[in-house]
Amino acid sequence: MNRVMSGNEAVSQAVKLSRVQVISAYPITPQTSISEKLSEICGSGEMDAKFVKVESEHSAMATLIGASSTGVRTFTATSSQGLALMQELLFWVSGARLPVVMVNVNRAMAAPWTIWCDQTDSVSQRDTGWLQFYCWSNQEILDSVICAFKIAEELLIPCMVCHDGFFISHTHEVIDIPEQEQVDTFLSPRKAEYKLDTSDPRTFSGGTMPNMFMEFRYKVQAAFERAQGVIDQTYKQFAQTFGRDYRAVEAYYADDAEILLIASGSAASTVYHTVRQMRESGRKVGLLRLRQLRPLPVEGVLNHLTNEATIAVIDRNLSPGTGGVFTQELRAALHRNGEDCCIHEFVAGLGGRDITAADIEKICDDLDNKTADPAGINWVGLNR
Amino acid sequence: MSDTPDYDFCASHDFYGHTACPGCGEKILYRHVLDVLGPETVVVAPAGCAAVTDGVFPHSLSPVPYLHVAFGATASAAAGVRAGLDMSGRENVTVMAWAGDGATFDIGMGALSAIAERNENVLYVCYDNEAYMNTGMQRSSATPRGCWTTTTPASRLKSEPKKDIDAIMAAHRIPYVATASPAFLDDLKAKVERAKAIRGLRFMHLFSPCPPGWKSDPADSITIARLAVESNVFPLYEVYEGERLRLTYQSSSVAVSDYLKLQGRFKYMSEQEAEDMQSAVERSYAALKLRHEKSKVCL
Numbered sequence: 001m002n003r004v005m006s007g008n009e010a011v012s013q014a015v016k017l018s019r020v021q022v023i024s025a026y027p028i029t030p031q032t033s034i035s036e037k038l039s040e041i042c043g044s045g046e047m048d049a050k051f052v053k054v055e056s057e058h059s060a061m062a063t064l065i066g067a068s069s070t071g072v073r074t075f076t077a078t079s080s081q082g083l084a085l086m087q088e089l090l091f092w093v094s095g096a097r098l099p100v101v102m103v104n105v106n107r108a109m110a111a112p113w114t115i116w117c118d119q120t121d122s123v124s125q126r127d128t129g130w131l132q133f134y135c136w137s138n139q140e141i142l143d144s145v146i147c148a149f150k151i152a153e154e155l156l157i158p159c160m161v162c163h164d165g166f167f168i169s170h171t172h173e174v175i176d177i178p179e180q181e182q183v184d185t186f187l188s189p190r191k192a193e194y195k196l197d198t199s200d201p202r203t204f205s206g207g208t209m210p211n212m213f214m215e216f217r218y219k220v221q222a223a224f225e226r227a228q229g230v231i232d233q234t235y236k237q238f239a240q241t242f243g244r245d246y247r248a249v250e251a252y253y254a255d256d257a258e259i260l261l262i263a264s265g266s267a268a269s270t271v272y273h274t275v276r277q278m279r280e281s282g283r284k285v286g287l288l289r290l291r292q293l294r295p296l297p298v299e300g301v302l303n304h305l306t307n308e309a310t311i312a313v314i315d316r317n318l319s320p321g322t323g324g325v326f327t328q329e330l331r332a333a334l335h336r337n338g339e340d341c342c343i344h345e346f347v348a349g350l351g352g353r354d355i356t357a358a359d360i361e362k363i364c365d366d367l368d369n370k371t372a373d374p375a376g377i378n379w380v381g382l383n384r
Numbered sequence: 385m386s387d388t389p390d391y392d393f394c395a396s397h398d399f400y401g402h403t404a405c406p407g408c409g410e411k412i413l414y415r416h417v418l419d420v421l422g423p424e425t426v427v428v429a430p431a432g433c434a435a436v437t438d439g440v441f442p443h444s445l446s447p448v449p450y451l452h453v454a455f456g457a458t459a460s461a462a463a464g465v466r467a468g469l470d471m472s473g474r475e476n477v478t479v480m481a482w483a484g485d486g487a488t489f490d491i492g493m494g495a496l497s498a499i500a501e502r503n504e505n506v507l508y509v510c511y512d513n514e515a516y517m518n519t520g521m522q523r524s525s526a527t528p529r530g531c532w533t534t535t536t537p538a539s540r541l542k543s544e545p546k547k548d549i550d551a552i553m554a555a556h557r558i559p560y561v562a563t564a565s566p567a568f569l570d571d572l573k574a575k576v577e578r579a580k581a582i583r584g585l586r587f588m589h590l591f592s593p594c595p596p597g598w599k600s601d602p603a604d605s606i607t608i609a610r611l612a613v614e615s616n617v618f619p620l621y622e623v624y625e626g627e628r629l630r631l632t633y634q635s636s637s638v639a640v641s642d643y644l645k646l647q648g649r650f651k652y653m654s655e656q657e658a659e660d661m662q663s664a665v666e667r668s669y670a671a672l673k674l675r676h677e678k679s680k681v682c683l
């Protein structure tokens with residue numbers, strides 16, 4: 001069924017269709033309308049779930065740790081300061097192998113106060129052991145949340161689905177809402193092998209000594225190494241059921257590109273739009289859209305690298321002292337794979353500043369004219 | 385090695401014994417509370433002595449499912465366990481949070497207040513040894529005035545009185561608040577029995593001697609617990625719906641100094657401070673007694 005809805009409402013629909021049993025969340029702009037909608041549909045009985053109305057994001061995640069440990073399917077959503085407040089428990093969830101799914105609506109981190117979009121909130125959680133997905137459309141949000149439960153429960157690794165605050169969360173688009181029966185065939189109820197069960201009493205996450213902790217971590221790493229295969233397999237099944245095809249890296253006009261731009265989230269859709277325009281005027285520009293930060297889809301990127309292309313990453317986030325996180329991650333990963341190509345780094349759109357078609361064209365001009373710094377950060381639209 | 389947890393991912397319950405110090409009040413309390421609650425119980429416990437001394441992976445002494453959680457996460461995690469069990473048709477299982485004073489009075493206070501305000505169907509038990517013992521005896525807001533800890537050294541003893549957690553919890557008008565002591569086991573067990581039968585948030589505050597932290601003889605733990613009650617430093621009572629208060633033990637009038645003198649942690653207290661403590665104890669006990677009498681009239 002086609003309906004017009006915001007990115008945030010698409011999240012709520014996906015959570016309902018995924019038959020989540022326990023939800024806990026705390027309001028924060030621009031996530032709030034997710035909590036509101038879910039409160040409504042849990043309250044009205046439209047969805048058979050318990051929404052635990054907590055007093056902080058730390059408690060939201062703590063609640064899900066408790067709930068998920070009983071074997072039920074759980075969900076939360078947050079942004080920015082809320083995600084940071086959860087951080088201690090983000091590690092906890094992945095270490096305890098709980099398949100919690102969370103939506104993070106990307107918003108910059110204060111100070112100074114801002115409610116506007118950038119990805120620094122989620123990318124700075126990349127070491128916490130969560131898979132991270134980045135969306136560019138409302139349809140993709142709905143589909144990604146449904147997939148996230150399947151992936152998380154298969155790997156026993158939590159999943160974070162991210163979309164850009166306001167640019168996507170509050171933009172309305174037509175999306176196809178699948179039928180419940182269809183979702184049920186794709187996503188069966190969670191079967192937890194390990195849970196708090198009085199008929200098989202066990203202790204979870206107790207103290208470990210140096211002779212055993214590393215093995216716990218090794219298993220988490222091994223699950224991440226298996227993750228891309230599980231994700232790809234899930235997309236295949238998703239396409240069979242719903243007819244929509246996803247992959248970790250999506251390439252547009254990449255094969256013969258002389259300039260290959262790499263971007264994620266809503267910025268990628270502006271790049272896509274600009275690339276198409278530039279193609280019309282004969283400029284050989286292409287786009288790789290990254291849909292994941294964890295696991296970093298290295299193979300998907302390697303598949304599209306050519307010797308001809310000048311490569312640039314547009315990062316809507318900043319790790320001070322280092323730079324854009326997607327850039328740093330790709331540089332390290334490609335180097336590990338024996339690629340010594342130069343990756344230009346453009347930091348853009350922090351704190352909700354628009355990344356415009358003109359910005360993208362200027363990036364391409366700077367790359368063509370070799371006026372872009374190949375090593376340091378190229379700041380886009382900075383008023384110096 | 386596979387990437388998914390094997391069955392040894394969660395410790396099995398082998399009853400190999402605890403690792404607490406001799407004379408630890410917490411383990412005595414835990415055993416008796418669990419005895420009353422029975423096997424249809426799930427325990428949620430934060431960082432602290434109780435959790436650490438339950439056993440190191442892959443051992444665990446608890447005979448019921450046990451969820452370790454982060455230090456400030458107890459109350460919310462317990463509410464989450466409740467929600468998950470309820471959604472799986474296991475409403476009959478008791479969810480017990482088992483947390484120290486630091487986890488309860490300090491880092492977990494906001495979350496505890498929240499589950500009280502929501503009246504979650506959880507039994508929250510605080511074993512109170514009046515300091516952060518697991519990290520080596522630092523002050524908490526449960527530490528009494530005039531007490532030595534490693535962060536309130538002899539040169540600067542704790543100058544603030546103990547936070548009145550029971551009044552705070554009762555002010556949330558939850559169905560049940562009770563204090564109890566390992567020196568009065570019948571009273572303790574009767575209260576756990578009552579708490580178990582009530583729905584909603586039940587808060588129990590247990591006095592928990594700690595020989596290394598209190599600088600006391602392990603053989604004196606129960607004597608100290610008894611003196612705390614008899615001197616009215618730790619009166620035994622219960623509060624229903626935040627209103628009806630019942631003293632469950634009429635103490636004799638032992639001097640506070642008799643309670644203090646068995647514990648090295650109070651040895652730096654001046655005589656004046658000890659006298660002040662005596663009168664503070666008398667004042668709060670008189671107030672409790674008044675409420676007890678009034679509640680009787682209301683019955």
Ligand SMILES: Cc1ncc(C[n+]2csc(CCOP(=O)(O)OP(=O)(O)O)c2C)c(N)n1
Nearest residue numbers: 431432433455484485486487515516517518
């Ligand atoms: C967020 C966080 N801060 C600090 C600690 C360190 N820590 C662990 S247990 C503890 C004190 C526990 O005190 P209490 O709750 O009274 O329990 P006790 O050890 O006295 O039984 C502290 C400070 C921690 N684990 N997590």
Ligand code: SF4
Nearest residue numbers: 404405408433517594
């Ligand atoms: S330090 Fe105190 S509370 Fe901790 S185990 Fe020893 S006696 Fe028990």
Ligand SMILES: [Mg+2]
Nearest residue numbers: 484485515517
């Ligand atoms: Mg303590």
